[in-house]
Amino acid sequence: MYSWMKNVRQVEPYVPGEQPKCTDLIKLNTNECPYPPAPGVEKKLKEFKVDCLRLYPDPEASVLTSAIADYYQVKQEEVFVGVGSDDVLGTAFLTFFNSEKPILFPNITYSFYPVWASLYGIPYETPKLKEDFTIRKEDYFKENGGIVIANPNAPTGLEAPLSVIEEIVAKNPDVVVIVDEAYVDFGASSAYPLVEKYDNLLVVQTFSKSRAMAGMRIGFAIGNSKLIACMNAVKFSYNSYTMNQTTLALGVEAIKDDTYFKETLSKIMATRERSKKELKELGFSFPDSRTNFIFASHKKVKAKKIFEYLKSKNIFVRYFNQPLIDNYLRITIGTEEEMDRLFANLHAFLDE
């Protein structure tokens, strides 16, 4: 024991995500896109002028906020960017949740919300989802210090109707409501058009799933320009330069190719719909996913057993050893070929 240890911040121990090193594997455990980024990304990378790396990047990330604003037809000052949506969400928690009242988010949702709340000393309550994993909107009508809703929710994959999101935002004009839309592009409805109507709505999205750029770490938020200005003030107060030169250049290319984006999405959604049929035939049940993953439970065989069997076959899906969801597997939608191999292995294991 070192004597300086007494002043060290105590945190929950980190459980690293599985980073299998073998080569012939199927990785369906972290909701990455099975297809490469837009072709413009590669072109831009090859043309990139390395000499500019000696200079600090634009702290305001203007080329990227501008490209995102163009794509979503909002104003540039309504866009905030960060190092993945984790950075954007963390900054939003730090900026907006400085109240004595608890913030609210569902008891089953993205696991980082309680982490950021603890990090920044924010009290929180976690209303229970219904049995079918849907949100009970009335749980969010009581006094609170802010609200966070992942929509579609993780890891369930379920979408709350936009009308429910709007009602929650409308009933809470005195606090900021964050809608975390990491998976919205796979067939769900985004709340971002509502930012013109509600100054307390912050919509957060990411380039990591639908735009195949998990490796570049780009997340963004769309909200009223005053909300965004508050986030920028906080961010600039402690770290001005976070988005590097390559991220800015490649991010622009990833967002501007709408044709490629739509093609990628429709391939993934077609594979997802086919996967739903296959899983049903195999004896799985699951909430109706609007994401690039399916959260599935088998009627007879325990999730953990299936997880371990697949792993032994070099197929990695996600298993959460947690109350309420410990009999579910979160299966990322891969390519058709990857899913073929998954289903063949599931048949071999479950049909015996």
Place this chain on the structure above:
Amino acid sequence: MYSWMKNVRQVEPYVPGEQPKCTDLIKLNTNECPYPPAPGVEKKLKEFKVDCLRLYPDPEASVLTSAIADYYQVKQEEVFVGVGSDDVLGTAFLTFFNSEKPILFPNITYSFYPVWASLYGIPYETPKLKEDFTIRKEDYFKENGGIVIANPNAPTGLEAPLSVIEEIVAKNPDVVVIVDEAYVDFGASSAYPLVEKYDNLLVVQTFSKSRAMAGMRIGFAIGNSKLIACMNAVKFSYNSYTMNQTTLALGVEAIKDDTYFKETLSKIMATRERSKKELKELGFSFPDSRTNFIFASHKKVKAKKIFEYLKSKNIFVRYFNQPLIDNYLRITIGTEEEMDRLFANLHAFLDE
């Protein structure tokens, strides 16, 4: 006034650094390297496989921590990396300074230290530098919650002897002592060899200055493996993926080319020594810089006037409108040609 504003975190307003848009300018205001990154960086970029961008980066940044460990001949588990040294320093503050006692850093030093202290609720005291801008080591021998020393110091450019740093570290075994060595490569002595002897020493460096990679945002720390493990635990607890795929790949190339690194440093140091002579002839005085900038004051003409004149000539240096240092200019060492133009303009203005 929006009603959600009451819960918004209050921060010091951000004063953006000057990002002049004109083309024929000389930028000597942010201590960037005037030479490009190592040739291997460009080569790696051209070979980079864009398809990997769809995947999350290695959260442990192993290729980069390994390359840094190789270069400095330390163990990989003694190296921590972050998004610029600001991220590394901020994480170190959050990790190690959880005491009721104040942390200590000089009254003239890097301006982000009080910002991070405030952000994380860390009490702090700022012992005064001597008149000649040197540290009074005895100021750091009293009870405290931690110590941060920039060495060489910013913006003065002055190096404290390694023996003074060692004495401060040795007298404070119960707290972590951070030595921020952003500028150490330009002729100063690094404390990193002392990490084997002192488990409470954390040495922080950056790729932004000497390695010409400000645009990529790479900082790192070297310390006892237990110190580094504490930082990783905190970092992973709230944001696992911060170093993106291109950063990891290009960072490795930037650090492994020692020949190019040494050549760049000796060019910059030669220009600095010549610049000291020129500035002296022009009537400036300055602490003896061991960095890539000179912190200079003119015997007759106010710093602010010189700053404004140079700006009108498209030459940007840094002026701090702050008590104690408001008659100084911080002038980054550029190429020989850039410095020629600087001196010609200074002669035109000061000799008249």
